[in-house]
Amino acid sequence: MSATLGGEKGGWKEERLLGSGGFGAVHLWKDKNGEYIALKRCRVQNEMTARHRQRWALEVNIMKKLVHPNVIGARDVPPELDVGPEDLPLLAMEYCSGGDLRKILNKPESCCGLKEYEVRCLVKDIASAVEYLHSKRIIHRDLKPENIVLQPSEDRIIYKLIDLGYAKELDQGSVCTSFVGTLQYLAPELFASQKYTCTVDYWSFGTVVFECITGVRPFLPQSPPVQWHREVCKKSPDDICAYHDSNGEVRFSKTLFQPNYLCRTLQAYFEKWLRMILRWDPKSRGHGLVDNRPKCFTFLDTILNMKPWSQQIDMIHILNVATNSELQVLSYPITEQTLMIEIQQMIEKETRIPIVEQDILLASGASPDPNKIATQCWNSPGDEDWVVFLFKKGEVIEPVSKRLYKPFSPRVQDIVKEPTIILTYQEMKKAWGEAVYYCSQQLLDYKRLILSQRASMLSLLRTNSEFVKLKNIMINEWEQLLSKKNYFKESLAFDIDHYKYYVSNGGHQSNDMFQSWLQSGEDIDNILSLKEKVDRLDQQAAALQTKIMELNKSPFSKITKNEKLEECERKSRELYQELRQAGKVAKENVKDHKQMVQVVVKCVITRDSSLHDLFTHLSKICSCKCELSQLEPEIKQQNRELAEVNQNLLSIQKQRQDNIWKLLNFTLKNNVINRQDSKSSSSSNEQASMLMSICGESSIETSKVVASSKDLNKKLGDIVDHVILEQEELFSMDWNFLSPKQENS
Numbered sequence: 120m121s122a123t124l125g126g127e128k129g130g131w132k133e134e135r136l137l138g139s140g141g142f143g144a145v146h147l148w149k150d151k152n153g154e155y156i157a158l159k160r161c162r163v164q165n166e167m168t169a170r171h172r173q174r175w176a177l178e179v180n181i182m183k184k185l186v187h188p189n190v191i192g193a194r195d196v197p198p199e200l201d202v203g204p205e206d207l208p209l210l211a212m213e214y215c216s217g218g219d220l221r222k223i224l225n226k227p228e229s230c231c232g233l234k235e236y237e238v239r240c241l242v243k244d245i246a247s248a249v250e251y252l253h254s255k256r257i258i259h260r261d262l263k264p265e266n267i268v269l270q271p272s273e274d275r276i277i278y279k280l281i282d283l284g285y286a287k288e289l290d291q292g293s294v295c296t297s298f299v300g301t302l303q304y305l306a307p308e309l310f311a312s313q314k315y316t317c318t319v320d321y322w323s324f325g326t327v328v329f330e331c332i333t334g335v336r337p338f339l340p341q342s343p344p345v346q347w348h349r350e351v352c353k354k355s356p357d358d359i360c361a362y363h364d365s366n367g368e369v370r371f372s373k374t375l376f377q378p379n380y381l382c383r384t385l386q387a388y389f390e391k392w393l394r395m396i397l398r399w400d401p402k403s404r405g406h407g408l409v410d411n412r413p414k415c416f417t418f419l420d421t422i423l424n425m426k427p428w429s430q431q432i433d434m435i436h437i438l439n440v441a442t443n444s445e446l447q448v449l450s451y452p453i454t455e456q457t458l459m460i461e462i463q464q465m466i467e468k469e470t471r472i473p474i475v476e477q478d479i480l481l482a483s484g485a486s487p488d489p490n491k492i493a494t495q496c497w498n499s500p501g502d503e504d505w506v507v508f509l510f511k512k513g514e515v516i517e518p519v520s521k522r523l524y525k526p527f528s529p530r531v532q533d534i535v536k537e538p539t540i541i542l543t544y545q546e547m548k549k550a551w552g553e554a555v556y557y558c559s560q561q562l563l564d565y566k567r568l569i570l571s572q573r574a575s576m577l578s579l580l581r582t583n584s585e586f587v588k589l590k591n592i593m594i595n596e597w598e599q600l601l602s603k604k605n606y607f608k609e610s611l612a613f614d615i616d617h618y619k620y621y622v623s624n625g626g627h628q629s630n631d632m633f634q635s636w637l638q639s640g641e642d643i644d645n646i647l648s649l650k651e652k653v654d655r656l657d658q659q660a661a662a663l664q665t666k667i668m669e670l671n672k673s674p675f676s677k678i679t680k681n682e683k684l685e686e687c688e689r690k691s692r693e694l695y696q697e698l699r700q701a702g703k704v705a706k707e708n709v710k711d712h713k714q715m716v717q718v719v720v721k722c723v724i725t726r727d728s729s730l731h732d733l734f735t736h737l738s739k740i741c742s743c744k745c746e747l748s749q750l751e752p753e754i755k756q757q758n759r760e761l762a763e764v765n766q767n768l769l770s771i772q773k774q775r776q777d778n779i780w781k782l783l784n785f786t787l788k789n790n791v792i793n794r795q796d797s798k799s800s801s802s803s804n805e806q807a808s809m810l811m812s813i814c815g816e817s818s819i820e821t822s823k824v825v826a827s828s829k830d831l832n833k834k835l836g837d838i839v840d841h842v843i844l845e846q847e848e849l850f851s852m853d854w855n856f857l858s859p860k861q862e863n864s
């Protein structure tokens with residue numbers, strides 16, 4: 120095989136160069152089935168020393184032994200591509216299509232670090248890989264962004280460690296020359312050619328993580344190695360970064376650089392972790408062992424709450440739209456057992472919004488159940504993982520809301536104030552990087568607010584659909600009540616007529632009963648007084664419905680892109696990139712900040728007008744929600760009253776029926792007694808037949824029955840007794856007026 124790979128070979132096609140380092144070049148090959156492999160070959164074959172050869176063979180051997188999802192996997196070299204015996208063996212690896220971490224960190228949008236979710240995934244993966252290597256008694260010794268490659272998978276990016284070329288075989292004498300440009304990741308003891316252990320990887324790992332979080336390396340990134348070593352060795356154990364202040368003095372800090380994309384909770388955790396891992400003293404680096412495991416790894420488990428290889432939920436973010444301060448993201452670590460109510464308690468503590476006043480909304484507009492686990496608020500993080508929003512019940516958001524606007528960072532403030540201010544290239548890069556961050560944050564806030572607005576609208580629609588049900592119940596109940604009232608009045612008139620007929624024909628008279636019937640007729644007319652309230656509530660509800668429907672139709676209620684803000688963000692990134700390109704050619708090429716300031720100012724103006732419109736809309740949604748929440752209890756109360764009146768009407772109606780049955784009973788019993796006294800039997804029969812006619816029976820039929828059957832009379836009596844017994848419980852009334860003694864007297 121020729122020394123240079125290229126073209127096609129036995130069904131394999133060389134696609135492109137993936138990357139090259141000081142030692143090797145990695146090419147991508149594709150076979151006829153579409154399978155890819157990354158093939159690494161030694162670049163320095165001609166000047167290969169015995170040590171080089173040894174290192175190369177070692178890398179191949181080590182790689183073949185390792186099997187871990189976050190360590191690049193070795194593959195068999197296809198025989199067609201294999202080299203002859205005179206050459207060094209090739210190293211075939213699985214191909215990771217996402218490029219290396221350096222490529223990601225070099226993007227302008229990474230100038231202030233990676234997004235929180237990316238940081239968490241990376242830390243989890245690389246920690247796992249490092250722990251695995253150490254468990255195999257392998258020290259990587261060259262951990263840096265160029266040696267971490269990205270493999271996009273279904274739900275997230277998987278980070279893998281590559282290049283085990285220096286594992287165990289670092290030529291300490293050549294450290295300074297062979298590591299030019301990447302010394303910043305090298306543990307101090309390796310740099311100083313001292314004895315070392317696996318904790319050298321901790322230092323490099325901590326440095327990579329710091330850079331991923333903030334976009335810059337932690338310790339004097341621009342200083343040449345010797346000066347770097349001289350200065351950084353002065354750091355206190357807990358310092359996690361060093362920088363030059365405006366006077367050129369070296370300053371140390373125990374906290375992360377700002378701005379970055381981590382929430383406050385995670386920042387605090389990572390600062391603590393970095394204090395463990397960025398120790399100058401190799402022995403205390405990593406904070407010793409807990410249960411035979413380095414504490415820096417056990418602590419990472421706590422930070423990320425992720426069991427190895429499992430994708431566990433560990434953090435929820437809630438966008439606080441309610442406060443009168445800056446638009447704020449509340450972040451809380453959760454386990455699978457954390458209840459929503461516990462999150463609400465934490466919110467109360469942090470925001471002082473009492474639990475009862477918290478209106479927490481999911482993107483769907485639903486409110487999470489306080490007694491269920493908080494994972495109901497968690498969604499697989501995608502582009503925009505802000506799925507929970509906090510509003511304050513009854514609070515109407517002001518249409519114009521300067522309060523929510525994020526301030527410029529001091530560096531951006533400086534260039535905006537004085538766009539011609541002269542800064543060093545490094546200072547300028549920082550200021551412009553922060554301008555990019557600022558523009559991206561404005562866009563992010565806008566996107567979050569659009570989502571919160573949508574959630575709020577959906578919540579309004581949900582509450583409204585419940586409200587409409589209640590209102591329909593009210594109208595329904597009212598209409599039913601009106602027809603029942605009419606029926607009641609008709610049947611009352613019927614009973615009064617028949618009662619009068621019954622009395623005029625010698626039936627028993629009960630004035631109390633009759634008066635109560637008349638009174639019930641008057642009482643029932645009072646029902647009409649409810650009409651006014653029902654109509655008012657109906658009208659208010661209808662007006663509110665119109666408002667809600669209009670709001671829902673409004674263009675603001677859709678999740679729309681803000682093209683102008685997107686344009687500002689894109690432009691700021693382009694300018695930053697141009698600055699870096701220009702800086703690479705000649706740092707003095709870069710002059711003033713006018714172009715970047717123009718973009719920032721345009722971003723502020725666009726954001727102001729967009730948020731003004733958005734908040735006007737949001738404020739209308741909130742006021743509709745308030746109106747709903749005021750009207751709803753009134754309608755509920757009205758429904759209760761209607762139900763009560765309805766019940767009352769039924770019981771008066773039943774009472775009257777009961778009166779009639781009791782009269783019938785009385786008459787029948789009287790009839791039985793009187794039948795024993797044959798003289799009075801005819802008049803009793805007449806009474807009974809009259810009463811039966813009140814109940815709708817033909818008087819001829821009834822008189823026949825009464826006259827012909829003593830048994831039937833008794834049966835009727837029993838039925839009446841039974842009906843009365845059933846009704847007795849329902850109606851408690853003074854029935855004394857029906858007792859024979861009283862009537863007789």
Ligand SMILES: Nc1ncnc2c1ncn2[C@@H]1O[C@H](COP(=O)(O)OP(=O)(O)OP(=O)(O)O)[C@@H](O)[C@H]1O
Pocket residue numbers: 137138139140141142143144145157159191212213214215216218219261265266268281282284
């Ligand atoms: N399996 C892979 N999939 C995708 N890209 C890869 C893969 N392996 C290596 N690369 C790319 O090739 C570059 C060089 O690879 P590698 O670090 O192994 O070479 P090297 O010569 O050993 O580098 P160094 O100078 O660190 O010794 C990497 O930075 C990465 O961009």
